[in-house]
Amino acid sequence: MAFAAKTWLIGCIIALLFDLKLVSFVDGAPQVPCYFIFGDSLSDCGNNNKLQTLAKVNFLPYGIDYPGGISTGRFTNGKTAVDFLAEFLGFDHHMPAFTSVQGKEVLQGVNYASSGSGILNDTGKIVGERFSLLQQIDNHKSIIERIKQLQGNNDKTTDAYLGKCMYTVNIGSNDYEGNYLMSPAASQTTPPDKWAAQLVAAYSDALKILHDLGARKVAIWGLGSLGCEPSQIIEMKPNTTSGCVDDINHMVSLFDNSLPKLVDDLNKKIPDAHFVYVNMSNINPGNNPAALGVKVTKQPCCKVGDAGSCIPNSPPCANRNDYSYFDLYHPTEKAHLHGILKAYNSTKPQDVYPMNLSKLALL
Template sequence: MEYSTCRLLILSCIAVSINMIHSNPLVPALCIFGDSSMDVGNNNHFMTLLKANFLPYGRDFITHKPTGRFCNGKLAVDYAAEYLGFKTYPLPYLSATNETLLTGANFASAGTGFYDKTTLLFQAITLPRQVSYYEDWRNRVARKVGKERAYAMISGGIHILSAGSSDFLQNYYINPLLNTIYTPSQFSDILLTSYNTFVQKLYQLGVRKIGVTTLPPMGCLPGAITLFGFGTNKCMSRLNDDAMMFNKSLNETSQKLVARYRDLKIVVFDIYQPLLDIITKPSDHGFSESRRGCCGTGIVEISFLCNAISIGTCSNATSYVFWDGFHPSEATNQMLTRKLLMQGLSLIS
């Protein structure tokens, strides 16, 4: 057995043992920001083109009912909450009560990007608005438990962000007003300026532990291959190169932020390589299909295109890397979360 695998198994056992001994989670709060990979139902509460509150979304979730998650079951952040020892998943902020907010909240909205104009295209919740909701959450918690305990929750809690995919796939690549003016590198700089502002604002609000995900291998997503592959059936190196370029800059920007704020911890979760490994060698990870998603034809469906009458939807999503044209299946989410456990150790300490 490889050394890295042994370490992962040991960590998993430690986490399980701690949670069996102690009823409290490993951190006081878990707060989520970002896009459809993180949204657990905020988009259910307003008019938007991107929703997932209907079947077959959610068919394999605990309740077997759609929740607004863009998946057949649990998201990676749901598994992260479990591994951290939380008894419940952070609820969508727009439907949470004062009682359910005491362990964190989910502010994510499908269609959100670092670039506000991307978000507005889909009438989603911009990152600045998500931060505003977070500030409201902080104030509600302080009124409930007092400022001292609220500060401990904020400074000790983990805050996770995922964004950027929508900026490229749903805006930059299809918008000549952007892709003829900016190179992918220049557009990335615009996105990372927004990321820099986001982190600084959270820091001002007392946040000290942030995890941010890299872009996935965008050129391997079924929907991206269908829309931008010009008939090819293989991963597009151009899109993957853009993702790797962005990820490199994301790491550099994060390092500069940590250097500026000495008591700030930022972990850049690399989902690019683990997901690429699963996609390119699906059988090695227990999957049989990585080119198509489970829902419908599996080559482009997302949101309302993935519905209860979508012809071709698979009966068992556990063998599929992707659920729809852009989002991983529950089985993939669980595998990715396990692979990322080691990367996030510093956020727990």
């Protein structure tokens, strides 16, 4: 009976996705020729596996629900938001990690995301090696050269090709949790509003470089409610109406609230630019289980060690779809799917501004 119910539920979900036109590969070709991914552990698919760093999870229970039940280096139990987006865009595979991509694979896209990384180059240095946003962009330059070679070293052909591709950037959490909030010197000398302004300025510069390299369809993610992560709730034990660490959420909101203006400025000032802002604070409303379709938001699904990651090879919770967090920091596959469904399909500007990702892909 349990198996039948589970099969019925999966069938309903698949039918819903097709009905909403969220799964586009039925047409036989992807909506875009390639998809390039920049970010941190929320998008990392194994780049950090080959780095000298504490920020890697190439062990179970991470990946327990990924196809094949294998650990790939993704910081969740299954697929990430960018994996789902690749599927929605019509690809029959998830974008490969920069550190392992081979041959003609580069033509359909690459995942450069690196756990522990940030907008600022020195963010995350406590964990060891990682690719900062600017380093990820440098890695992208090397991939562009490989694409040019495969396309006959024709700059115009490659530029036109890249201009049709999808780009997503989800980064900045570590600039708070792995930098500002961990550094007394930074937080004492730089008020939260100035820290946010510094991040936005650096972010803007990086996105302009990405545009100079050919990017035209770019979605950037807000950070959402970091103060509602189990890591913050368990450590700080906030006595607040929200149940979250409101001070941290306020700090992060100063950054997030600047991103719509950043998107407007980039779209107005840069030729052929189409930048989109994904508002995670509205899409994933903090500590609200009902809105997320889960039951547990304050506790991790897996057994965690001192660093907040799952204890290697420990059994996770059996009911993983009831949890919004897999470990102390990272969402479950269920939460990733919830967020990307809205980013891809929502018609509300408070979710995705100025358009959703399905419309961005078709420009």
